[in-house]
């Protein structure tokens with residue numbers, strides 16, 4: 001399920017809430033563009049049905065996004081003062097969550113972390129136990145610091161799902177930093193289907209000053225160092241989000257900052273120029289495109305011609321599933337040496353940065369792995385029934401057709417868990433560095449099985 005649009009508050013002043021007196025707030029207006037949240041299985045594992053649905057969600061998420069691009073300018077790197085807060089990330093296999101404490105006394109809630117959307121919201125009332133029966137919810141009546149508003153909160157999902165409620169204000173503490181902020185409190189949620197109690201959006205409000213100031217931007221006013229850093233982690237390696245700095249122990253070789261691409265309609269996201277995907281250090285296209293760094297997406301979506309070229313170059317049997325997804329033969333470890341390229345692109349203002357590759361682990365190129373029979377049974381791919389060998393659903397998928405977003409790359413967790421990433425506020429930029437700790441998640445054995453039953457997306 002994908003959120004189509006977020007209704008946001010208009011003209012809310014970007015200041016901390018001073019008092020519990022309800023503040024007159026103008027009526028909600030539609031957000032400037034599609035914003036969504038990920039929906040994933042509530043369990044640790046993936047399954048094929050989930051993976052297909054997720055790839056579709058990632059594509060649809062950007063379906064109606066914009067086209068025109070203007071290249072950002074400049075870059076630099078800098079030293080980092082003491083961070084303001086640090087929180088552990090919990091890996092759910094296909095997404096990441098962080099523990100938040102909301103209200104007084106604090107209520108503990110796990111929230112999805114999403115650099116691809118802006119707002120913070122939590123489930124307030126679960127009115128359908130098969131949706132969120134076991135999910136902890138936020139009880140505003142139990143908080144002495146809660147500030148109600150009469151403003152409606154609503155997210156609409158492309159496939160008919162919906163989350164509606166109200167905006168409220170309270171103290172939200174994450175990673176040791178407490179900030180009074182407004183957030184959405186959902187009273188009715190359709191097709192949520194996860195163990196998480198809500199979502200922490202880490203994209204910017206940029207592009208619409210009429211939106212509610214998100215938690216992290218309010219928190220950023222207390223940061224000495226105007227950036228947050230992410231290491232997503234994987235089984236055996238704990239990830240973290242650092243607010244007001246970066247975790248200097250988590251990476252090596254220094255962060256290189258790439259200027260934000262201030263593309264119209266994509267203002268909220270964290271977007272930088274990329275030379276696209278490369279195999280064994282060789283780029284597969286000379287095009288320079290926008291990469292959206294989105295930890296709320298599991299896989300990677302890219303331009304069809306480049307994704308086709310990537311799979312054609314693998315030197316193994318490929319099945320184009322015709323829905324944007326690809327399956328490749330992976331009985332043995334393939335040693336796929338894929339990277340994404342940033343930096344020097346002739347003729348641009350980024351030309352002073354050298355071309356730099358960030359490599360992805362072999363096994364991260366697969367989302368699920370199984371026999372042809374399993375793909376047929378759980379994914380409905382009858383053409384794969386009886387195929388010998390073992391097959392992998394590729395982490396790279398392509399836009400299904402020519403869409404407005406079809407020339408952008410969405411770099412989700414399959415990419416981001418291979419790097420340390422830093423998100424700088426002013427001037428906006430994304431820093432990337434090689435991870436220091438490369439333990440965990442090695443080998444095809446770690447790729448989730450395609451044999452798990454299909455879940456409806």
Ligand SMILES: *[C@@H]1O[C@H](CO)[C@@H](O)[C@H](O)[C@H]1NC(C)=O
Nearest residue numbers: 128129130131190191192193
């Ligand atoms: C409750 O949620 C389930 C699972 O999403 C759905 O099938 C069902 O229609 C929902 N019931 C109501 C009353 O909304």
Ligand SMILES: *[C@@H]1O[C@H](CO)[C@@H](O)[C@H](O)[C@H]1NC(C)=O
Nearest residue numbers: 279280281282335337338359
């Ligand atoms: C991947 O390719 C690059 C460029 O050829 C090379 O330097 C690097 O060692 C390769 N990595 C692996 C794991 O093979």
